Amino acid sequence: MHDFxxxxxxxxxxxxxxxxxxxxxxxxxxxxxxxxxxxxxxxxPFGTREGCxxxxxxxxxxxxxxxYLRHGVSGVLDISYDGQLRITSQVAYDCYDREGNQTLHYQxxxxxxxxxxxxxxxxxxxxxxxxxxxxxxxFGQKYMTxxxxxCESLRDVKNGSCSGIxxxxxxxxxxxxxxxxxxxxxxSHYGIYDxxxxxxxxxxxxxxxxxxxxxxxxxxxxxxxxxxLDWAVGNSSCLEAKTNASSYLCxxxxxxxxxxxxxxxxxxxxxxxxxxxYLEHGCEDVNECLDPSLNVCTDICINGIGNYTCSCPxxxxxxxxxxxxxxxxxxxxxxxxxxxxxxxxxxxxxxxxISYWGVRQRQSIKVKENFFKQNGGIMLQQLLYKSESIVExxxxxxxxxxxxxxxxxxxxxxxxxxxxxxxxKGVLADTLVAIKKSKVVDxxxxxxxxxxxxxxxxxxxxxxxxxxxxxxxxxxxxLVYQFxxxxxxxxxxxxxxxxxxxxxxxxLRIATETAAALAHMHSAPMHIIHRDVxxxxxxxDDEYTAKVSDFGVSRLFSLEETHLATLVQGTxxxxxxxxxxxxxxxxxxxxxxxxxxxxxxxTGAHVVSFDREEKDRNLGMYFLSAMEDDRLHxxxxxxxxxxxxxxxxxxxxxxxxxxLRIKGDKRPTMKEVKEELAKLRExxxxxxxxxxxxxxxxxxxxxxxDVMGFHQSNAVxxxxxxxxxxxxxxxxxx
Ligand SMILES: *[C@@H]1O[C@H](CO)[C@@H](O)[C@H](O)[C@H]1NC(C)=O
Ligand SMILES: *[C@@H]1O[C@H](CO)[C@@H](O)[C@H](O)[C@H]1NC(C)=O
Ligand SMILES: *[C@@H]1O[C@H](CO)[C@@H](O)[C@H](O)[C@H]1NC(C)=O
Ligand SMILES: *[C@@H]1O[C@H](CO)[C@@H](O)[C@H](O)[C@H]1NC(C)=O
Ligand SMILES: *[C@@H]1O[C@H](CO)[C@@H](O)[C@H](O)[C@H]1NC(C)=O
Ligand SMILES: *[C@@H]1O[C@H](CO)[C@@H](O)[C@H](O)[C@H]1NC(C)=O
Ligand SMILES: *[C@@H]1O[C@H](CO)[C@@H](O)[C@H](O)[C@H]1NC(C)=O
Ligand SMILES: *[C@@H]1O[C@H](CO)[C@@H](O)[C@H](O)[C@H]1NC(C)=O
Ligand SMILES: *[C@@H]1O[C@H](CO)[C@@H](O)[C@H](O)[C@H]1NC(C)=O
Numbered sequence: 001m002h003d004f005x006x007x008x009x010x011x012x013x014x015x016x017x018x019x020x021x022x023x024x025x026x027x028x029x030x031x032x033x034x035x036x037x038x039x040x041x042x043x044x045p046f047g048t049r050e051g052c053x054x055x056x057x058x059x060x061x062x063x064x065x066x067x068y069l070r071h072g073v074s075g076v077l078d079i080s081y082d083g084q085l086r087i088t089s090q091v092a093y094d095c096y097d098r099e100g101n102q103t104l105h106y107q108x109x110x111x112x113x114x115x116x117x118x119x120x121x122x123x124x125x126x127x128x129x130x131x132x133x134x135x136x137x138x139f140g141q142k143y144m145t146x147x148x149x150x151c152e153s154l155r156d157v158k159n160g161s162c163s164g165i166x167x168x169x170x171x172x173x174x175x176x177x178x179x180x181x182x183x184x185x186x187x188s189h190y191g192i193y194d195x196x197x198x199x200x201x202x203x204x205x206x207x208x209x210x211x212x213x214x215x216x217x218x219x220x221x222x223x224x225x226x227x228x229l230d231w232a233v234g235n236s237s238c239l240e241a242k243t244n245a246s247s248y249l250c251x252x253x254x255x256x257x258x259x260x261x262x263x264x265x266x267x268x269x270x271x272x273x274x275x276x277x278y279l280e281h282g283c284e285d286v287n288e289c290l291d292p293s294l295n296v297c298t299d300i301c302i303n304g305i306g307n308y309t310c311s312c313p314x315x316x317x318x319x320x321x322x323x324x325x326x327x328x329x330x331x332x333x334x335x336x337x338x339x340x341x342x343x344x345x346x347x348x349x350x351x352x353x354i355s356y357w358g359v360r361q362r363q364s365i366k367v368k369e370n371f372f373k374q375n376g377g378i379m380l381q382q383l384l385y386k387s388e389s390i391v392e393x394x395x396x397x398x399x400x401x402x403x404x405x406x407x408x409x410x411x412x413x414x415x416x417x418x419x420x421x422x423x424x425k426g427v428l429a430d431t432l433v434a435i436k437k438s439k440v441v442d443x444x445x446x447x448x449x450x451x452x453x454x455x456x457x458x459x460x461x462x463x464x465x466x467x468x469x470x471x472x473x474x475x476x477x478x479l480v481y482q483f484x485x486x487x488x489x490x491x492x493x494x495x496x497x498x499x500x501x502x503x504x505x506x507x508l509r510i511a512t513e514t515a516a517a518l519a520h521m522h523s524a525p526m527h528i529i530h531r532d533v534x535x536x537x538x539x540x541d542d543e544y545t546a547k548v549s550d551f552g553v554s555r556l557f558s559l560e561e562t563h564l565a566t567l568v569q570g571t572x573x574x575x576x577x578x579x580x581x582x583x584x585x586x587x588x589x590x591x592x593x594x595x596x597x598x599x600x601x602x603t604g605a606h607v608v609s610f611d612r613e614e615k616d617r618n619l620g621m622y623f624l625s626a627m628e629d630d631r632l633h634x635x636x637x638x639x640x641x642x643x644x645x646x647x648x649x650x651x652x653x654x655x656x657x658x659x660l661r662i663k664g665d666k667r668p669t670m671k672e673v674k675e676e677l678a679k680l681r682e683x684x685x686x687x688x689x690x691x692x693x694x695x696x697x698x699x700x701x702x703x704x705x706d707v708m709g710f711h712q713s714n715a716v717x718x719x720x721x722x723x724x725x726x727x728x729x730x731x732x733x734x
Contacts, residue, residue: 028276037062037076044278045233045249046079054233054249054278057114074110077226081277083259083266085115086205089227091219092133092181095198100188104198106221111178115229116140116262119174122228123206126168127215128199129192130185133168135203140177140262145170150186154195157213166196167211172203175262179203203227232264233278241265253283253306272306298326394457395469395480401428402435402471402478409437421476425483432483433468436550438476453479456551459524463517465539465549484539484547489597493535493604504643505681506544507601508652512677513546514538518594519670521551522587529585533593534574534607535600573607573618578664588664591673595659599623602653604637620660627657651680 028043029035033052036042037060047053048062060076061068067076069087078086092108126133126147134146147168151157157166172179183199196216204225233249234241238256241248250256250267254277258265267277276282288294288308289301297310297320310320312327319325405426406413416423421438456467466482489510492502502510514533521528530537530551539547574596576589596607599619605612607619616622626635632653633641640649655676661667668676 028279028282030279034062037067038065040067040076040079042067043079043081043276072110074227075224079231081266081268083230083232084118084121085229085231086226087229088224089202089204091200091202091221091223091225092183093198093200093221094128094131094183094185096185096189096193097197098193100190102188104221105183107183108181108202109179111139112229113139113177114264115177115231116174116259117172117176117179117203118228118230118261119172119176121205122172122203123162123169124172124181124201124203125162125209125211126183126199126201127166127211127219128183128185128189129166129196129216130187130189131168131199131201132184132186133199133201134182135170135172135179135201136182137176137179141173141175143173143176145172149199151196152192154213154216157216159212160210162211166213166216177262230259230261232259232262232266234264236263236265238265249278251277251280251282253277270306272304272308296322298322394453394467397428397469397471397478397480399471399473399478402426402480405433406435428468428480432485434465434481434483436479436481437474455524455528459521461517461520463513463546463548464521464551465547467551481549482547484549485542486540486544488536489538489540489546490535492540493600494606502544504640504649507640508648508677508681510538510540510544510546511598511601511652512674512681514548514597515594515670515674515677517546517548518590519674522590522670527587529587530590530593531585532571532574533590533597534571535597536571538597571607573620576664577662586664587670588667591659591667591670592661592664594670594673595656595667596620598652598656598659602637602640602649602656603635604640605635623653624657624660627653648680652677655680 027035028041029047030044030052033044034042034048037048042048042060044052045054046058046060048060053059057070059070061070068074069076073090074087076085076087078084090108093104093106094102095104097103124133124135124145124147126149128149129151131149132146133148134144136144147164147170149164149166149168151165161167162169181201181203183201185199189197198219198221200219200221202225205228208226234247237258241256253270253273254267255270256265256267269275269277269283272286272288273283274286275284285303285305287303288296289303296308299313299316299320300311302309302311310324312318312320315330316327317330318327320327403409405428406424409424413424413426414422415425415434421436424435424437426433426435453467453470457469460466465484468480468482470480471478518530518533521530528551530548532550533548537548537550539549541547574593576592578592579585579589596619599605600607603619603623605619605622608617609619610617612622616625623635626632632650636649655668655673658668659673
């Protein structure tokens with residue numbers, strides 16, 4: 001935009017510059033003397049009165065705005081510094097009547113004294129069909145010449161041809177300063193009276209007259225033709241003139257040159273100057289840069305005194321002269337220059353684009369505002385600005401920011417996809433973020449959601465994925481999270497390539513960290529329930545530190561992959577059966593789901609697998625029945641069985657069983673689970689393998705019983721209940 005405005009500004013400035021060339025023209029006459037006569041500019045040494053001309057020979061008689069040369073009758077048409085003086089030339093004539101009696105006769109004489117008739121530019125011309133014309137002179141150069149023209153019929157006459165039929169022409173010698181024209185006829189125009197009764201003769205500028213056959217009878221004796229004279233000053237050559245400084249006429253910044261036509265010399269301003277070289281300070285510097293007729297430089301022009309410098313803008317090479325190499329794009333810097341030259345155009349385009357975009361934008365802003373309101377944005381804003389104590393507030397992002405961050409939600413930015421929606425990877429303010437875009441939203445829960453966004457964004461726990469903010473301008477709110485680099489626990493447990501990639505001690509640490517995160521959230525002021533604890537929601541960073549994601553989010557987003565009624569949300573296989581039956585969600589629902597994750601970590605098995613027998617498809621059920629049959633060692637993942645301490649593994653398995661109890665209030669709290677896991681991690685015994693301890697090693701069981709209050713009977717009833725749940729799901733899902 002700036003370039004555009006600047007362009008207009010500079011354009012205006014240059015326009016004023018053009019005007020300036022015409023306005024600021026130096027005087028050509030002496031001070032106090034008449035500059036012009038009529039339309040004619042009268043430069044010194046010429047002048048219209050005494051004191052204004054060099055001497056009497058340069059007197060221009062200005063009579064009623066008509067300039068005449070001296071006292072003569074010749075009008076002055078033009079005076080130029082290059083030594084030419086154009087005057088009007090009169091016609092000599094000789095006319096006859098039908099009988100051949102001479103009727104009119106005029107012989108013309110012109111004495112020019114100081115000025116020479118330009119031999120190069122003038123021609124002596126005679127017109128007539130019975131014409132004998134002569135010109136002679138004695139001043140300067142004694143000469144006599146002439147031409148004859150005869151014709152019998154107009155048909156013989158050619159327009160534009162002066163070669164003796166109707167018209168003849170001849171050159172005049174150099175240096176002649178006067179002439180005398182005489183005309184007579186051979187046959188007194190006898191027999192040609194009808195088309196040629198007169199003969200005419202005159203000296204004329206060669207380009208100033210084109211012969212036409214009609215001139216033979218139409219030309220008038222009063223006609224005037226231009227005649228070019230060569231004028232000069234002094235009576236000697238430059239060399240001689242310079243010897244007498246007091247009479248030398250060429251002024252500062254001018255040069256002297258000899259007249260080509262007769263004695264005398266002329267003065268001329270040096271290159272880069274213009275004006276009257278015969279006047280003091282007459283030759284003035286020419287601002288070549290402002291003169292559009294010169295147009296010397298292609299790009300940048302800097303005027304100097306008597307000269308100028310052309311240069312090229314940054315990124316161009318060359319001398320910048322129109323006449324020289326001009327400016328050539330520097331190959332090393334091609335990106336800059338097209339921008340410069342096209343800046344004005346681009347500026348205009350951008351302006352139009354912004355205008356158009358503005359109209360479109362106003363429409364789209366309205367839509368966004370509506371979404372923002374629907375998504376509880378105003379409430380969120382109010383809450384955010386009320387809570388001054390909060391150091392780190394959730395940010396409300398605009399849709400535009402997130403579009404930019406994800407390269408307009410480009411497919412290549414997708415890092416996760418499922419029934420819930422899509423997760424994009426993006427860059428916001430130089431930090432990696434994950435942006436969750438869900439498919440469906442439950443609007444009845446918006447207010448609750450907004451509250452949770454505020455709380456979640458304030459929670460700082462090393463094992464919780466930080467919620468940075470959200471965008472409410474879209475149909476479905478977008479959530480912006482801290483980006484966690486190393487994929488999900490699900491991926492590390494179940495992906496073919498990663499199978500058994502994490503050792504048992506690391507699994508135990510991850511379980512402990514996850515439990516810590518859940519316990520922390522459960523104890524938060526809002527008692528935040530995760531609602532969807534599963535291995536796919538436990539992210540791992542580069543150090544395999546667990547980061548639990550998507551707290552409370554399932555409240556807002558219905559999860560299609562469960563194929564369940566919207567009332568019950570969660571992921572099949574992880575869902576608390578109590579919640580499934582009653583629809584009552586408690587913190588213990590998270591505990592149940594966490595128990596399933598523990599089993600996953602122990603067995604490396606899928607939560608739901610059709611590879612297993614029908615009764616064992618649900619991992620929780622499969623695990624509980626294995627525990628009941630005391631064949632835990634058979635379902636443990638080989639690596640876990642090898643690496644884990646027997647006591648530890650049994651401890652974790654018992655903890656999992658407690659978490660999977662059907663009745664929520666019989667399950668331990670997350671705080672208790674966290675503490676128990678922490679203890680199990682510290683559990684130090686000799687490096688026993690499971691096989692060495694054997695299935696009958698019951699002696700350490702009481703330890704777990706003491707801590708968790710485990711009862712075999714509970715496990716059995718849990719298993720029965722689980723079977724019921726699955727049956728219901730199977731029948732309800734069809
Ligand atoms: C001045 O020049 C204009 C055209 O160039 C012409 O019409 C006009 O008659 C001239 N005036 C005089 C006084 O010569
Ligand atoms: C000016 O011209 C008129 C005719 O056009 C003539 O009568 C008069 O004498 C002239 N004056 C001068 C000073 O030449
Ligand atoms: C010219 O005309 C006069 C009468 O007007 C006549 O007397 C004379 O003969 C003619 N011819 C010449 C050649 O003078
Ligand atoms: C010469 O030109 C004039 C018009 O300027 C025209 O009337 C005349 O017929 C032309 N003569 C010839 C011989 O072409
Ligand atoms: C004579 O003719 C030439 C070209 O044919 C033209 O350029 C020039 O202006 C004419 N001169 C006059 C006085 O008509
Ligand atoms: C010019 O010089 C010549 C001699 O070289 C002299 O006869 C003549 O009078 C001079 N004329 C003028 C106007 O000075
Ligand atoms: C130089 O010029 C002045 C004025 O024109 C003149 O009076 C003087 O005699 C000249 N001197 C010479 C040496 O020609
Ligand atoms: C232009 O003229 C100035 C003064 O006359 C001189 O100093 C300078 O060198 C000239 N520059 C060029 C490029 O001729
Ligand atoms: C180009 O420039 C040179 C010197 O710089 C000059 O002599 C020449 O006349 C110029 N040619 C044109 C067409 O301007």
